[in-house]
Amino acid sequence: MMVQIGLIALLVVAYVIVSRILKSSVTLLGQKKYANEVRITYVSKMLNLGFTAIFVLLVCLVLGIGYGQLAIFFSSVFAVVGVALFAQWSILSNITASLIIFFGFPYRVGDWVKVVDKDDEILGQITEISSFHVIIHRLSGDVVTYPNSLILQKAVVRFENRESALAMSQFVAHDTLPDKVEEQRTTS
Structure with a gap:
């Protein structure tokens, strides 16, 4: 005892x-x-x-x-x-994905990213990574709440800054881009 x-x-x-x-x-x-x-x-x-x-x-x-x-x-x-x-399987998978994102996600709040999705351009700045979603503010001003489990399944491109993200956007009129970014587009 x-x-x-x-x-x-x-x-x-x-x-x-x-x-x-x-x-x-x-x-x-x-x-x-x-x-x-x-x-x-x-x-x-x-x-x-x-x-x-x-x-x-x-x-x-x-x-x-x-x-x-x-x-x-x-x-x-x-x-x-x-x-x-x-x-509630999707809730459980998002919670699990949330833990994976916390320890292994290569992107942080403030990074400019593009989620490669054939249906829609999801390009913007990560403003929050919550328990269920990654919150992305798009260049157009819209807010996208992207589920954690889906963002782990998609390719994500990280940009150095806003100008680089603008240069890669499909939907921004490129004649309105700053000269520096337009030069980068024409040289690459």
Whole structure:
């Protein structure tokens, strides 16, 4: 019994330390990527939720709860959650894509991008990367909310600045472009 109490105390200390390290690491990464403060908090909470589930599983194992009992419990929970989320599959995929974008998306807020889509030109500046959408302000002034799961599936072109984006636009009258950009178009 004393060994179990000691192991649980050790797990609690490790949980507190690792969760603080996890939170500070996500905060530093978010600041490095110029992520919105709300987004940093959201990603931190999602990762902390997963870490808490692992902690509870480890505590149950230390207390001597059998693998079979844990497997039945967790499979029941996942079945209920799975049925609930199946109807909202796009929401789940956008949340997952949101985490992938946070850690691996090569574009940041403020970048000029073009999402390669044959039906429409989505060219503009990223103004926000939220939990479900990437918000892009187009050159025309329109706002596009592009789902996270779709932006991971499409090719995205990043431009150095607004002038470069203007030069690549299909829909901007090129005679209204600044001379410098027009020169770049004719030389390339």
